[in-house]
Amino acid sequence: MESTRLKKVSSLIQKEMSIIFQKKAGEFSNKIISVTVVRVSPDLSLAKVYLSIFPNDDKDVVFDEIRNSKSNLRFELGNRIKNQVRKIPDLQFYIDDSLDYAEKIDNLLKK
Numbered sequence: 001m002e003s004t005r006l007k008k009v010s011s012l013i014q015k016e017m018s019i020i021f022q023k024k025a026g027e028f029s030n031k032i033i034s035v036t037v038v039r040v041s042p043d044l045s046l047a048k049v050y051l052s053i054f055p056n057d058d059k060d061v062v063f064d065e066i067r068n069s070k071s072n073l074r075f076e077l078g079n080r081i082k083n084q085v086r087k088i089p090d091l092q093f094y095i096d097d098s099l100d101y102a103e104k105i106d107n108l109l110k111k
Contacts, residue, residue, distance in 0.1 A: 006040050009085060013047050014038040016080045020073060021051075027069070031055065031062050036096040040089060047089040050096035059095070066093055 014035050021033040037050040051066070053059045066073070070091055078088040 003042075006042065006044075009044060009089075010038040010040045010047070012081060012084060013040065013049070013077065013089070016077055017049055017073070020076050020080070028062050028065055029058065031058075033062070033066070036098070044085065044087060045089055046092065048092050048094060050094050052096045052099060056100075063093070063095055 014037070017035045017038070021028070021035065025031070025033070032054040034052040034054070035049060036052050039048045039050075040046070051063070053062050070093065074088060074091050077091070081088070
């Protein structure tokens with residue numbers, strides 16, 4: 001069960017990462033990058049950030065760019081949340097393909 005503290009930190013990271021990606025859209029091939037879910041480990045040392053990238057073409061290239069700039073993104077996050085948390089968690093990025101999966105199921109049901 002997730003504690004209230006974990007929920008607050010994960011929603012804070014989700015909000016701030018969304019703002020960071022919105023400001024840095026030009027660096028990532030002008031794609032729309034949405035932070036769908038953030039899951040924080042119980043010791044607050046790791047944050048798993050699930051991203052949705054639109055449009056889907058060249059999604060892997062953009063995702064590689066994001067993973068390569070992980071340290072810069074963590075630095076930006078640290079500057080934004082340094083007064084709310086003691087330790088800035090390490091970031092791990094994942095592709096959230098739940099929307100693609102839902103679209104696939106919807107198309108199968110329409111047939």
